[in-house]
Amino acid sequence: MSERVVIFDTTLRDGEQSPGATMNQEEKIRLAQQLEKLGVDVIEAGFPAASEGDFQAVKAIAATVKNAQVAGLCRALESDITRAFDAIKGAVNPRIHTFLATSPLHMKHKLNKEPAQVLDMIEKAVRFAVNLTPNVEFSCEDASRSERDFLAVAVEKAIACGATTINIPDTVGYAQPQEFYDLIKFLLEKVPNAKKAIFSVHCHNDLGLAAANTLAALSAGARQAEVTLCGIGERAGNASLEEVVMALKTRAHYYNLETGVSSTQIFPSSRLLSMIIGQPIPPYKPIIGGNAFAHESGIHQAGVLKCAETYEIMTPQSVGRAGNEMVLGKHSGRNAVKARLEELGFNLSEDQVTQMTDAVKNLADKKKHIYSEDVEALVLEEIYRLPDKYRFRRLSVVSGNTAMQPVAAIVMDIDGEEKQLSSFGVGPIDAVFNTISQLTGRSPVLKQYAVNAVTGGTDAQGEVTVRLEEGGHKSVGRGSDGDVIVASAKAFINALNRLAKKEEERECARL
Numbered sequence: 001m002s003e004r005v006v007i008f009d010t011t012l013r014d015g016e017q018s019p020g021a022t023m024n025q026e027e028k029i030r031l032a033q034q035l036e037k038l039g040v041d042v043i044e045a046g047f048p049a050a051s052e053g054d055f056q057a058v059k060a061i062a063a064t065v066k067n068a069q070v071a072g073l074c075r076a077l078e079s080d081i082t083r084a085f086d087a088i089k090g091a092v093n094p095r096i097h098t099f100l101a102t103s104p105l106h107m108k109h110k111l112n113k114e115p116a117q118v119l120d121m122i123e124k125a126v127r128f129a130v131n132l133t134p135n136v137e138f139s140c141e142d143a144s145r146s147e148r149d150f151l152a153v154a155v156e157k158a159i160a161c162g163a164t165t166i167n168i169p170d171t172v173g174y175a176q177p178q179e180f181y182d183l184i185k186f187l188l189e190k191v192p193n194a195k196k197a198i199f200s201v202h203c204h205n206d207l208g209l210a211a212a213n214t215l216a217a218l219s220a221g222a223r224q225a226e227v228t229l230c231g232i233g234e235r236a237g238n239a240s241l242e243e244v245v246m247a248l249k250t251r252a253h254y255y256n257l258e259t260g261v262s263s264t265q266i267f268p269s270s271r272l273l274s275m276i277i278g279q280p281i282p283p284y285k286p287i288i289g290g291n292a293f294a295h296e297s298g299i300h301q302a303g304v305l306k307c308a309e310t311y312e313i314m315t316p317q318s319v320g321r322a323g324n325e326m327v328l329g330k331h332s333g334r335n336a337v338k339a340r341l342e343e344l345g346f347n348l349s350e351d352q353v354t355q356m357t358d359a360v361k362n363l364a365d366k367k368k369h370i371y372s373e374d375v376e377a378l379v380l381e382e383i384y385r386l387p388d389k390y391r392f393r394r395l396s397v398v399s400g401n402t403a404m405q406p407v408a409a410i411v412m413d414i415d416g417e418e419k420q421l422s423s424f425g426v427g428p429i430d431a432v433f434n435t436i437s438q439l440t441g442r443s444p445v446l447k448q449y450a451v452n453a454v455t456g457g458t459d460a461q462g463e464v465t466v467r468l469e470e471g472g473h474k475s476v477g478r479g480s481d482g483d484v485i486v487a488s489a490k491a492f493i494n495a496l497n498r499l500a501k502k503e504e505e506r507e508c509a510r511l
C-alpha cells in the first residue's frame, strides 16, 4: 500500500512573491477554484497581516473554497496570528501557518534574539494559535542552515505545544538532496514526539534542486510537500507542483507514495496561472513547456512512432495536454464549443458558453482553423476580462518607412463614454500607446513588450504581453487578435484596467 503525501500549494502566497506575479482578488479566487479542481489538499491563500488587500483576498478565498484546507501565513506574533485566523476562519477547514527563523544567521541578524528567546516565542505562538484552531502548522524558517540539535529542540517544542504539521523549509535553496534526506531522517528519529505531527518540506530553487530536495525529503519520511504551480515563488521560485507530483506518479514503484492530485488538471492549471500573471510558460519547462513532449531528432521521432514509451516516460494526455489538433471551426456549434472548453479545464456558465460560441464564430470568419490555444486566448479576452474602466473599440494606424511619421487613431470607451484621438509615435506601437495614454490621462512607463504567435501559420493570432509601471505600481496586460497592433492596444488597455482595479482595491482598503 502506498502512503499519501499532502500537497500544500503556496502559489497564492510564496508564488505571488515572485517578481511580477501579483494577482488581484478575482484572479486569486479563480486560481483557488482551479487548485481545488486540481485536487491539492491545502491552499495557502496569502499572508493576511501583510496588507488589507491580502487580508480581504484570503477571506474571500476562504469563503469560496469548498474542500481543500485554507492556510493563512503569519509570523509568530499574536497580532499576526489573530489577523490570519480572522481571514481564514470562514473556511471549511482553516489552517494557521506560523513561522519563526531558527538558524544562527537569522536569529542573530534578523530577529536579534537569543536561541532561548526564540524557543519561548515558538511556545507562545503555537499555544496561542492552537486556541483558535487545532489545525496549526509551524515552520522553522531557514531550517536547512539551522544547527541540527537546536532545530530538533524547536520542533519538539512546537509539537508539544500542539502543532500538527512541522514544516522544514530550505528557505534559501541551499540544501543538497542527500543532506536534506539526512536532515529529515535525523529529525524523525531524534525528536521524541515526532510521530504526533506530519513533517513537511518547503524547498526553494536557488540551485535548481527544489524538486529533487522535496523528493529526497519525502523518501526520508516527510509526508507534506509545499509546492507552487510552474515553480513560481520568491527569487528562483519553489518546488514545482507538476514536477513533484509527476515524479511520484511516473515513478510510483520507486517512491511508493501517492497524492490526491488529478494529473490531467496540471496543464490547464498552469495555463490559467500563466494567463493570469501574464508570463508565458518557458518552452523548455518540464511537463508543461511547449517542448516537453516534442521530439525533434529523427531517431527519437522514429522510436516514438513505433512505440511511444521509447522516448516518452508519461503521456501528454496524462497531464491534460490536448495536443495541437484543429479543434473548432466556422461550423462548430454550441455543444462542440462547450465540450472543448470543458476539456481545456474551463467550467463556464451557460451564458458564458453562449458568449464563447459567438466569439469562436467571429474568429472563424477570419481564421480557418481554431486550436486549443486560440480558445484559451478567447476565454481570457471574453470571459476573464476585468470589468472595464477603459474599453477598446477600434483603431487605424499608418506606418512604414515613408517620410510621414507613424500615426494612430483610436476609438475607446472611458467609463462608458466613447472618446477618440489620434497621435504620432516613433513606430506604430509607440503611436498607439501614446494615443491611449493621452486619451486616458495616464502616464505609464512601458517596461516590457512581448508578442507571441498563439499557434503556427501566418494567420495566427498574436498574443501581446505588456508590463507597465506608473507611480511605483506595476501591472501586466495581455491581448490577442489576428492583428498584432490591435492585440497591442488591447494588452495596453488591459494593463491600464489592472492599474485602475488595483487603485480601486487600495481605495476600498483605506475606507
Ligand code: KIV
Pocket (backbone or CB within 6 Å): 014, 099, 139, 141, 142, 167, 169, 170, 171, 172, 202, 204
Ligand atoms: O521559504 C520559507 O522559509 C517560507 C516560510 C515562510 C515557510 O516561505
Ligand code: ZN
Pocket (backbone or CB within 6 Å): 014, 169, 171, 202, 204, 234
Ligand atoms: Zn518560501
